[in-house]
Amino acid sequence: MDKITIKGAGFKLTKPRLAVLDLLAHDHLPKTARAIWQSLGSRFNLASVYRALHLLEKIGLIFQETTAKEKYYYLAKQPHHHIICRRCQKIECVPCHHDFSKVKNFTDVSHQLLLTGLCPKCNK
């Protein structure tokens, strides 16, 4: 399996797409559509950011993760997990060590794990 690319997937390499991808590649932390749009200085249209995110997710370049309140997108070699501090919202990555390939006779199982807790600072 070759490296996934926008062009390789048959889509145009446009400014909004590149900008979104660059931003997500920066620190690999999950971000909301709106946060991404703002980080890009509202340079593009919010709708275009949404469209870019959908496309990037569809071709497998980025992943998304949904909490009760927000929907996040992140770039990673492969899906891993995140732990979010309930108090200060700090997010850290958590490697995935799970194998859920066999669950209840289901096949092609994929999973999303969402962890919340109190980070060391907020725990005091």
Next chain:
Amino acid sequence: MDKITIKGAGFKLTKPRLAVLDLLAHDHLPKTARAIWQSLGSRFNLASVYRALHLLEKIGLIFQETTAKEKYYYLAKQPHHHIICRRCQKIECVPCHHDFSKVKNFTDVSHQLLLTGLCPKCNK
């Protein structure tokens, strides 16, 4: 720790609240606010169903789980997990065998695991 109840938590035992609770107790499967409202024959106002769900969740009687597309509420002795068929949306319960109490120095860690796959029928 006593059994959690609506009255015990200091709230009124009203029709919408009881109806929602009854419905969720029926099969313990996760359901969306709208589905609950429809199952109740639209007998109550959708807003009241939302308010009932928020309250029940707040006092710890029900739990919620969010996918990319939907937000579900379910009643259970304790949070467990669900696997959803990507194709027919069938949902089954999956017991929880994980201990995430210690993750990256975070404390009070709670987790939500979301599994998707193809159920035996849809796999053919």
Next chain:
DNA sequence: GAGTAATTGCAAACCATTTGCAATTGTTGG
């Protein structure tokens, strides 16, 4: 560099969820 299809920006549309408020209801004390 021109031609063409894909993509963007914008504004309007959508849709789930929330909210303000007057009317109704559950609960408590008498």
Next chain:
DNA sequence: CCAACAATTGCAAATGGTTTGCAATTACTC
């Protein structure tokens, strides 16, 4: 059992994130 009061509901309007139609623009191919 009833009155009194605060909590809760129903309704309709507001909100807010996300999506969509469409004309204008852009990326890619030859």
